[in-house]
Amino acid sequence: MRLVAGMVGGGPGAMIGSAHRHAMWLDNQYVLAAGVFGRDPEASANFAESLGVERVYGDYREMVEQEAGRLDVVAVVTPNDTHFEIAKAFLEAGIAVVCEKPLTNDSDTAAELVAVATANHTILAVPHIYSAYPMVRHAARMVRNGDLGRIRFVAAEHASGWASADVEQWRMDPARGGVATAVADVGTHAFHLLRYLTGLEATRVSAELSTLVPNRPVFDNATMRLTLSNGAPATVWATMAATGQEHGLRIRVFGDDASLEWHHEDPQHLTVRDPDGGATILAHGMNTLSDDSARLTRVGLGHPEGFLEAFANFYLDLADLLRGQPARELSIPTGVDGLIGVRFVEATLASQVNDAGWVDFPAE
């Protein structure tokens, strides 16, 4: 039986809502049955019909009321400043929530969402999708297996060019998305990937936030230093103003015995480097990969699976959780990860105020 899903946000032209829908559909494990696709009821209804979504509502409150007991999960893909109230309402109704990142615009509300999910015995998941790529899963397994030895340094970057010129969007409005846009929009992805791959947390942060595009009212660039929980230093660079770069998510993890590199422009491969300077390139679909990676292979060696397949992997893992299976060691990010991401945004702002000085990262 397919799971029954809803969506709030993601109207016509909203890329991220579209990505969630393809991800739900790809494996035929979800039926998208209900939704609110924007503030204009007629446009929302027309769009729902075009999608084959049977039940459409005027706002999320009505939807919660009508869908309690009918929906297995709802995807919240609205601007950041509305996540809290919407996600909270569904969680309180016992409906699992997939909430886009950053979870909220401040850690108090993020923590409250985590608490509400727990209190209602339901799931709050946060789609840091990159951690669902098969080769990222394999990399995380390699680190946990000790193949790299002690982790000594990590360099992560999410340096996209999508907003290297002026763009009009809620993400550039401090009131909607916060002022640390680079960190909130892309930096949290890089930071989560770092945590996911290494299994390490950050204990302190130093951040220099800056604005690369003239007159932009938010910070569109951030260079961050971290100290990790094993004492190793790390850097994270986040921007959406890296002129000409495509997506720009790339991570290198250096251990005493080997290092690895993954970048999103070629997600099918993982490069492992040995101390002698030789590199091994592992490919998705090789029959020698760990099960964490192999179980997420739809086609096979040489048949690239991309962003939507990774997104669908997230929804596959979520489906297992919704059906009551225990979480795997390498599974999907949840509300706690979302909360840590919000704290990361806040820590970078605190450091920025302090002339890029060190700020302790709040302990769990």
Next chain:
Amino acid sequence: MRLVAGMVGGGPGAMIGSAHRHAMWLDNQYVLAAGVFGRDPEASANFAESLGVERVYGDYREMVEQEAGRLDVVAVVTPNDTHFEIAKAFLEAGIAVVCEKPLTNDSDTAAELVAVATANHTILAVPHIYSAYPMVRHAARMVRNGDLGRIRFVAAEHASGWASADVEQWRMDPARGGVATAVADVGTHAFHLLRYLTGLEATRVSAELSTLVPNRPVFDNATMRLTLSNGAPATVWATMAATGQEHGLRIRVFGDDASLEWHHEDPQHLTVRDPDGGATILAHGMNTLSDDSARLTRVGLGHPEGFLEAFANFYLDLADLLRGQPARELSIPTGVDGLIGVRFVEATLASQVNDAGWVDFPAE
């Protein structure tokens, strides 16, 4: 309204059937409603249930009988030697058919399928999926726009390593898949891609077929020379025994004014080379690409779409055709393309018998 689809073949473990299903599902334009998933009725029924397919049959004849008037299209994903009778039965019932390549094992039956589809005013489509990648579409548009000038040479190869050691499979059984396995299984893809990109046909062929894996009863390697319809020479190399290569589909088209290169290991990009030695790398999702490419973009720049999205592009274009829209200039391969592919296989065998001498390619 979603289109109603069926499938014959593609039981548990069959990769290609799985690919067709994901491709149908990804955009939620098809419901897979009926099928025969193998020769064992109980296994077929269980598998259908796991897929959410409501109507399952003991064999294709029963399915044709019951589904006439109910199905919009059926995917035939059985071994080559069964394509003819199955596809013919559905076409005669007025049901559109997506038939895996090679269409059949001889050109007479392939031509008959084309004729049957025409006579029954229905569609016969052949999933040479690589032509549905956005950057392949853009490349084909560039060639048609004259950006490369006169085409002077083409080098295509599909040199995979999937069978570089012994494998047991119907493709290695001459009685099921024919003896020219390298040509039939992968060569036809490279040949179609060459035709699709250039808009040119072959007028003659020379082929050396060989067996790279000892004791294999079929030819697993083929090097082909073509003369194209504009007089230009071309080469096609096809094998599944290229030890260590992933998928190995790669094409370079050289014109008087520029050349282009595309390879399936990185399908998101297209390299265009200028006579001065500079290269431009175009990326899927750039807002400057032709509409042939842009209309097939689900996510956007920097978000890789892979094999299943290309497969889904095929099904999207097919959906337009099934709904009565006229075919675009750059659309999907049909029965005629499948027939040309079968003639290609036959021509290579004729050349092989003739010590790799030239064989005229049959005129349309």
Next chain:
Amino acid sequence: MRLVAGMVGGGPGAMIGSAHRHAMWLDNQYVLAAGVFGRDPEASANFAESLGVERVYGDYREMVEQEAGRLDVVAVVTPNDTHFEIAKAFLEAGIAVVCEKPLTNDSDTAAELVAVATANHTILAVPHIYSAYPMVRHAARMVRNGDLGRIRFVAAEHASGWASADVEQWRMDPARGGVATAVADVGTHAFHLLRYLTGLEATRVSAELSTLVPNRPVFDNATMRLTLSNGAPATVWATMAATGQEHGLRIRVFGDDASLEWHHEDPQHLTVRDPDGGATILAHGMNTLSDDSARLTRVGLGHPEGFLEAFANFYLDLADLLRGQPARELSIPTGVDGLIGVRFVEATLASQVNDAGWVDFPAE
């Protein structure tokens, strides 16, 4: 007539001395006529004979005394802590000096060397060789031509793996090479390359120095933030403990209108990225490159020239200067560049003491 050169240091097994010699020889513009190749006179004499060096000395003082008026230039390729006295002696004798970086271990002595060179009307050059690669020269020309628009961000790294495990060498001895080894040994190269490409200076620095290889008595890793003279932020990462990386020098310069990337693993090419996400790859030898690059082409398109050719480019430009030609706009680094490098090392140490806080970079 060939120029007459000498060398101090660079005995058997010393890689950098060997590189200087090949660079002198490649274009037949220098004869290496005199030298001190280590502290053991007999070994030095034997080595000199094997090199075809006619005049060999017991120490540099003797060499200065005997060679004044005979040598055009001497290469000083000894450990850092001896640069000052040796270079000073030759400069005072009116002999031009090529002194390895870092010029000295403190900025006072470095400034003194610059002054001594000026007072003696001779040349002090510092071999930051990477700035002599043709594609780096072309990149620098593009920036000066305004092809990138205003520079908004720079990310430079020299993250090598050459010392990712224990090594015994004077560079790991704080008394010989200083404690900030990562900055002095490789960071100064990345910093110079940044300055050379952009034409910008740093106005302040923040550095976190760390030790990645356990028990190593020097800092082998450094992450640096810079503020550039146009106000743009920049980062420099320097290490020799990046497990598995080859050489790891890579720079990306982001402008308002375009960005460019060059890395030393593939020095023949320069990638230029446009805001729409397309990339152009320029190759050494293309006939459309600037003269700054073209004049340094020995073979031609498709014939890689590597590290030694870049080194030889340095010596070619030096030969022009030694022969009295005026310096080109894009020429070789001199003592002032070496001094700025030493100040960079000092600034990172000052920042490190201050918990990675900002340190103003001394004005010229």
Next chain:
Amino acid sequence: MRLVAGMVGGGPGAMIGSAHRHAMWLDNQYVLAAGVFGRDPEASANFAESLGVERVYGDYREMVEQEAGRLDVVAVVTPNDTHFEIAKAFLEAGIAVVCEKPLTNDSDTAAELVAVATANHTILAVPHIYSAYPMVRHAARMVRNGDLGRIRFVAAEHASGWASADVEQWRMDPARGGVATAVADVGTHAFHLLRYLTGLEATRVSAELSTLVPNRPVFDNATMRLTLSNGAPATVWATMAATGQEHGLRIRVFGDDASLEWHHEDPQHLTVRDPDGGATILAHGMNTLSDDSARLTRVGLGHPEGFLEAFANFYLDLADLLRGQPARELSIPTGVDGLIGVRFVEATLASQVNDAGWVDFPAE
């Protein structure tokens, strides 16, 4: 003591003569002492002076007469149709000859040169330089070590774009360079590389020669099939009209147990592929490479050595031979290799006449 070298040809603007000179100079093992640098005596003398060449002659006959007993070796870098008489004269005078490829324009004269060298107990070497790259040497060692198992297929190509438009040059004059220019100019390099890497010979050839640039009086494109001495098939593609390609020399060798790939655009690396689809990238300078490669390392890991270093490796190996050392197993190409190259050219022409049919390759 440096070896004493001469040169015939290679006047101002002649790229290949320049490459020979840099290669002689790089390691300071040769002094270029005598030469004829073109047909104009004054220009030749001026050029010699600019090079520091002391003895310059009006023609090669005068040079032979005067230099017998003085020269260790002469480089013949004139157009193809003059190789025979020049090389023969020096060989008969007991002077070793480095003669550019193709050795001559017909196999009879090529064989005669080989015989003359033997009769005069001197060396005739042919600069197929690509076989002197360290990673090519390592690859050849791997094949000989059996690391790839039985060789099952080879795909070699030298598809350059240097003449993708009209060029005026003796190579495009059938009377000077022969009509099979693509084979003679670049195809012989690819063919030699194939032989060098695999240790196999060709037993038969089929070739289609064609002209890609309109109105060009020579064949500028050639696609060749070979049968190798172990029975394996192979292909060689040679052209100088591959619009936009840089240099385009690339080879892939497929064995039963692994495959390897090397291409000249990145000569520092060698890719080894395993049957499971994983790839290992070996880098020049790694301390785990064979001595055949390691002994040719001037700088070290991460410091690219390019075409001139490979050329200098050729001259280093030649120096060893000139000094009477026995040839290593993996050494430089000699006259016999040059002769086989000429036979290759002839075989392709014979095949072309025979409609690209098979032509037996002459046994040694």
